[in-house]
Amino acid sequence: MITKQALGSTLFGMADILRDKVEDYKAYILSLLFFKRLSDNYEWETENEIKEFVKREGRQPTEAEKRIIVAQKHDFKIPEGCFWKDVRDASPDKKNEKLNKAVNEIADANVDRQGKAVLKGVINTVRWNEPAPDGSGSKKLSPQVLTSLVSYLDAVDLSNKNASVDVLGDAYEYLIKRFADENKGGTTAGQFYTPQEVVDVIVRYLKPQKNTTVYDPTCGSGGFLINAAKYCKTNYNNSKAVRLFGQEDVWNTWAIANINMILHGLDARIEKGDTILDPKFVEEDNELEIKQFDLAMANFPFSQENWTKTGKPKKDSKGKTKNKKDGSPQLEYPKDGFTDPYGRLVYGQPPYSNGDFAFLQHIVASIKDNGKAGVVCPQGVLFRGQPEKTEEEDGQNRKADDEYLIRRGFLQGKIDHNGEFTEMHNIIDAIVVLPSNLFYGTTIPGAILFINKNKPAARKDKVLMVYAAKEGWYREEANMNVLLPHDILRISTILESWGDLEIAKTWIDSQKTRLKTLIQEDLDFKLLEIKEYYAEDIEIKKEKLAKAKKVITDREAANKKPTKGQEKAVVTAQTALDKLTIEKENKINAAHKQAEKERQAIDDVEQELITMLQDPEQRKRYFNIADMEELEENEFNLNIPRYVDTFEPEEEIDLKIAITEFKNIIGKETELDKSINELLNVLN
Structure with missing residues (x-):
């Protein structure tokens, strides 16, 4: 079965096909991924249930029994002609229309007991057959791009046979994070x-x-x-x-x-x-x-402005809209206020802005x-x-x-x-x-x-x-x-313990292995990405080197001396391959070093927290447990510097060492002045 790292990295390759072709391309990728998952798994569920039937009954199911299996053994229905293979096999000029029809029919076919179409607006959120906005009669997503996208994803089996729920779900979340990062x-x-x-x-x-x-x-x-x-x-x-x-x-x-x-x-x-x-x-x-x-x-x-949706642009005496510095309109709101029919604003009316x-x-x-x-x-x-x-x-x-x-x-x-x-x-x-x-x-x-x-x-x-x-x-x-695993440990330990040292120790013990496992998983992801990033280019460089070497081998076999250009071609190809290989290894080593640094940071933070919780002066720089008296004294202002010492202390200096270093610098400066004066006297 495919790993979540491999699947996530493979699926993100779809972005390279769609990037700059449509806006919000993540919706296209995630919707298409979902359609293929339903289709692949539908066929796998059918095959798997037939195998179970044969194992249980010792014979193949009849056509009637197959229809029962198809009707009862699937989480979602897929009408005839609406499977992935139907879209894949459609000609490029019909592919947009075929895909659009398939997802819409699947959306209509899946209805719960209350009559609600559970996939409506989910699987068919993208209009695959939408015309281009320029009125040219072409498609917004060109058939050529869609064909490339379908061909790319076709190579990945998304059924439970190859991608479990956990793997597929984690890969999907990986995609979402990558889209956010972009x-x-x-x-x-x-x-x-x-x-x-x-x-x-x-x-x-x-x-x-x-x-x-x-x-x-x-x-x-x-x-x-x-x-x-x-x-x-x-x-x-x-x-x-x-x-x-x-x-x-x-x-x-x-x-x-x-x-x-x-x-x-x-x-x-x-x-x-x-x-x-x-x-x-x-x-x-x-x-x-x-x-x-x-x-x-x-x-x-x-800080959502106009959360009541009742604000209207302010007008000046000439009826022109007044704008803020950022160009957005200034808003004015009804004077009679906002009444929440659900009775939620029991603590007070928030400002409209x-x-x-x-x-x-x-x-x-x-x-x-x-x-x-x-x-x-x-x-x-x-x-x-x-x-x-x-x-x-x-x-x-x-x-x-x-x-x-x-x-x-x-x-x-x-x-x-x-x-x-x-x-x-x-x-x-x-x-x-x-x-x-x-x-x-x-x-x-x-x-x-x-x-x-x-x-x-x-x-x-x-x-x-x-x-x-x-x-x-x-x-x-x-x-x-970005918060790193040891930063999470620091925050969660303070929250969990509320300053209690023994609770903190127990919590840290329970979290260290988990956080180090996350570091390893992240490292595995990075290593796979690095290897895949360089794989194609390194293969091309190897082929180029092999061809250059073969030219020389063929010359020598024919008792001919290689030319300087042919020898140089080998050196050039080898140098290019070595450079790329070293670059790849450097990134791999850097990823390992970062992971080791983060693992060590977990242990360092453990000692830091235990030391801090035993030192009242250090505790003040990490957290405070404020009682109502202190809150009232601060007029219920919860700004953290009122309660926690956020001042960054300056690094302590050993005065004896500092004075010695200062004297050394003064001595060197005196010697330098003397040398300069001697040179000036010679020149004069």
């Missing part, structure tokens, strides 16, 4: 992908249990849900131990998420729509009551009374907004800002319209401040907010503050910063 600076990558390291930290702190429900209101390609299922497979040997629910507003991304769930063999419900204005998960007996889940995980759109607290309050409303959530959000939610100030306090007469009141509500409890507490209840469990430039499509510094509606008694009035943006706690790469 568009690091663009806005679309952030819509469908959250860095795996951040997902890992959140999933492992929330620890999905058997039979729990997990919800992501802005699920993108479904990374949080997939990893919750993987966590259950590792811990309970059953990836279906949790029930998965998600909502996504972007059509193509919604389709990608659904495909992701199917390829991983998971039963998940992914709905399409705007989570704030049109939440799809509501109670059956009350469409205006938000459905609640055990766990929620999310990376919602940062920023939807962060709209999403956060939706998430709070979506978890049960004992529910938990891990949410990626911009750091601004920790400190935006000011408290009320009276004239006696500081000469001002200022009302409290909405965002301040919402944040205070998360920490103290809900209040009524008179400003009186209806309950005293702190739901913020922990905060992790992350490095800037960590997320796709934005440079805004992010944080993880952990919410727990039923905190342990010892932590009810406490909040764990973790500072994970310290210099050296992440790796800087082109356009982005």
Whole structure:
């Protein structure tokens, strides 16, 4: 069977065929991949079940029995004439039409018990037969390109015979990450992908249990849900131990998420729509009551303006639209405010210009009374907004800002319209401040907010503050910063232990092997990529060298002396081959060194954490457990420097050594001056 590394690398080769041919080419690749998987596996399921029938009954099934096998032994139906081979064998001028017809008929054929077409908009999200926009009568995706794409993918067997659910699912996720990496600076990558390291930290702190429900209101390609299922497979040997629910507003991304769930063999419900204005998960007996889940995980759109969709462009006196500095229109909103029919904004009304607290309050409303959530959000939610100030306090007469009141509500409890507490209840469990430039499509510094509606008694009035943006706690790469395995260990250990040394030791022991395995898997991927990258070029260079050598061999066999040009051709070919081989080996060695460096970093961080947890002064630079008194003193501003010492201490200098070095430099300077003066005297 094919490995996930080989399959992922092979599938990404499809991008080379499509790149610059169509916009958002990932949708074309992922949709075509899904179609082939369904077709390949359908045929494999039929063949496999017939083999089982023969083994069981000792004879071949009759035609009637074959029809029963076909009808009952498949997860999805594929109508006659809609298989991969039908598209592959179609002539190039008919291929677009044939593929488009096949995926649409498959979408129509697969209906659940409620009459819902489960693959509608999923397998047929791409319009394969769409005409070119220039009116030329040609196709948007040329038949030649589609033919190349189909021929390329045809060589890969995507049935369970060659690609298991785990391998195919992991390869699909690899593709999604590669697409995100290609568009690091663009806005679309952030819509469908959250860095795996951040997902890992959140999933492992929330620890999905058997039979729990997990919800992501802005699920993108479904990374949080997939990893919750993987966590259950590792811990309970059953990836279906949790029930998965998600909502996504972007059509193509919604389709990608659904495909992701199917390829991983998971039963998940992914709905399409705007989570704030049109939440799809509501109670059956009350469409205006938000459905609640055990766990929620999310990376919602940062600081979304006009989240109510009620803003209209401002006009000047001449009726011309007023624009901001970036060229986008300034918006104005209705004065009568926004009323949420679902009753989620119980902590306060977020500003129209920023939807962060709209999403956060939706998430709070979506978890049960004992529910938990891990949410990626911009750091601004920790400190935006000011408290009320009276004239006696500081000469001002200022009302409290909405965002301040919402944040205070998360920490103290809900209040009524008179400003009186209806309950005293702190739901913020922990905060992790992350490095800037960590997320796709934005440079805004992010944080993880952990919410727990039923905190342990010892932590009810406490909040764990973790500072994970310290210099050296992440790796800087082109356009982005990246968390490495030892960075994950550092963050997760502080979260898990809450400063308890013995808990930290146990946790570290449980994570070291897992993280080192991830490092090895990443190394295996890199080595395969390097070998495949150089394989074709090295083969060409070898053939060129062999031809050059054969010319000389043939000359010598004919008792002729090789010419200087022929001898030079051998040297040139050998040099080119050696150069390419050395370049390849250098990259392989560099990958091994990096992996070894990361493995060593795991052990180093283990010692670092154990030392830190025993030293009160060092602890202050890593985290703080703030109680309600400290939070009140800071007026519920959760900006991390108020609680954790983020100052980078200067390196200590040994004064004796420094003075000795200084004297040596002065002595050398005196000798140099003397030499220069002597030279000048000679010249004069």
